[in-house]
Amino acid sequence: xxxxxxxxxxxxxxxxxxxxxxxxxxxxxxxxxxxxxxxxxxxxxxxxxxxxxxxxxxxxxxxxxxxxxxxxxxxxxxxxxxxxxxxxxxxxxxxxxxxxxxxxxxxxxxxxxxxxxxxxxxxxxxxxxxxxxxxxxxxxxxxxxxxxxxxxxxxxxxx
Amino acid sequence: xxxxxxxxxxxxxxxxxxxxxxxxxxxxxxxxxxxxxxxxxxxxxxxxxxxxxxxxxxxxxxxxxxxxxxxxxxxxxxxxxxxxxxxxxxxxxxxxxxxxxxxxxxxxxxxxxxxxxxxxxxxxxxxxxxxxxxxxxxxxxxxxxxxxxxxxxxxxxxxxxxxxxxxxxxxxxxxxxxxxxxxx
Numbered sequence: 583x584x585x586x587x588x589x590x591x592x593x594x595x596x597x598x599x600x601x602x603x604x605x606x607x608x609x610x611x612x613x614x615x616x617x618x619x620x621x622x623x624x625x626x627x628x629x630x631x632x633x634x635x636x637x638x639x640x641x642x643x644x645x646x647x648x649x650x651x652x653x654x655x656x657x658x659x660x661x662x663x664x665x666x667x668x669x670x671x672x673x674x675x676x677x678x679x680x681x682x683x684x685x686x687x688x689x690x691x692x693x694x695x696x697x698x699x700x701x702x703x704x705x706x707x708x709x710x711x712x713x714x715x716x717x718x719x720x721x722x723x724x725x726x727x728x729x730x731x732x733x734x735x736x737x738x739x740x741x
Numbered sequence: 742x743x744x745x746x747x748x749x750x751x752x753x754x755x756x757x758x759x760x761x762x763x764x765x766x767x768x769x770x771x772x773x774x775x776x777x778x779x780x781x782x783x784x785x786x787x788x789x790x791x792x793x794x795x796x797x798x799x800x801x802x803x804x805x806x807x808x809x810x811x812x813x814x815x816x817x818x819x820x821x822x823x824x825x826x827x828x829x830x831x832x833x834x835x836x837x838x839x840x841x842x843x844x845x846x847x848x849x850x851x852x853x854x855x856x857x858x859x860x861x862x863x864x865x866x867x868x869x870x871x872x873x874x875x876x877x878x879x880x881x882x883x884x885x886x887x888x889x890x891x892x893x894x895x896x897x898x899x900x901x902x903x904x905x906x907x908x909x910x911x912x913x914x915x916x917x918x919x920x921x922x923x924x925x
Contacts, residue, residue, distance in 0.1 A: 627777060627881035640846075641881045644872055669879040671780040 606650050613653060620662055621649050623676045633676060779879055779898040786813070786893045787877035794844050794852050794866040801867050806893055810919035811839035812912070813887040814863070814903075815875060817847040818855045820883040826902045827859050833908065834862035838916065842866040845875045845883050888912065890919045 608614040621635040626642040634642040634649075645666065652662045666674050678684045721729065781787075790802045806813070814830060816823045834840050842863035844852045849868060856866075869875055878887065888897040897915050899907065 627879075644876060648876060668780060669877060670881070671777055671879070673777050 616659060617650060617653055620659055621646055624666055625674050625676050627670050776900045781895045784895055786889050786895055789874045792868045794868045801865050805865055808891055809839050810890050811841050813841045813889060815843045815845045815880050815883045815885040817845045817883050818851040822902045823884045826884050829903055830862040831860050839864055843874060844868050846872040888915055891923045
């Protein structure tokens with residue numbers, strides 16, 4: 583029973599996800615997949631938190647038509663995306679292009695992650711060193727000298 | 742020294758907050774938060790060859806837009822905000838501002854009726870019934886207005902309703918500068 587329900591739900595989800603594609607007739611399965619991949623990576627300019635595959639806005643509909651037309655025309659995926667960017671700007675890419683303006687966007691998180699690792703690494707090493715030789719870190723050099731002196735005195739007294 | 746390191750996260754937070762604040766304040770100055778920067782700025786106005794709204798036999802092309810700086814206004818009868826904008830365009834055209842229209846994805850009969858009823862501020866009026874020119878222009882919501890120079894280069898784009906304030910703040914000086922460019 584449970585398995586049945588899961589299958590049914592999955593089917594419903596898959597069907598609804600492709601609802602927007604159904605009006606087009608593709609020359610091949612590959613074409614259909616390319617269409618869906620591109621239109622789910624293009625952001626709808628009017629409804630800014632949706633891709634054009636999921637949006638019901640008239641502009642999204644127009645852009646889907648255009649993607650379909652360009653693909654049928656034999657353009658490559660990259661050409662289709664560039665075509666849209668030339669008209670609507672970098673904004674329509676959900677996957678931003680790698681250029682000088684987007685360097686921080688692409689590598690900022692990696693940078694912060696590495697900085698975090700470095701900080702943790704340094705902290706851990708400092709603690710380990712402190713645990714191995716606690717006196718080392720507690721005494722200043724003058725205190726160490728004084729200690730040596732005292733030990734030396736005691737030694738000579740014992741002798 | 743170690744103490745100073747502790748305030749680094751706080752400084753990062755301040756920087757981030759500063760960015761958010763800047764964005765927040767820039768939007769309160771009456772800018773539409775949905776406004777996208779147009780990649781067409783400083784690019785030539787796209788080529789087209791489309792019938793005019795008034796006469797389907799008469800075709801308009803990019804060459805017809807050249808010679809004088811002009812506003813190119815994207816409008817449609819289904820666009821509610823365009824109705825608000827229309828009287829302002831009438832007034833500007835009466836003052837001698839060159840305005841061309843692109844009737845975007847509209848019904849031609851309705852467009853002609855609109856121009857009869859509300860007065861026609863447009864010198865050329867391009868009928869873009871299937872929205873192809875609109876797509877080349879990156880239009881995603883009427884009204885949108887492009888400012889082009891005498892060579893047909895797009896110099897500025899305004900998205901939203903042009904009212905007197907917008908004209909004064911965003912467009913008047915830019916338009917005048919282009920007019921001055923033509924006759925030094």
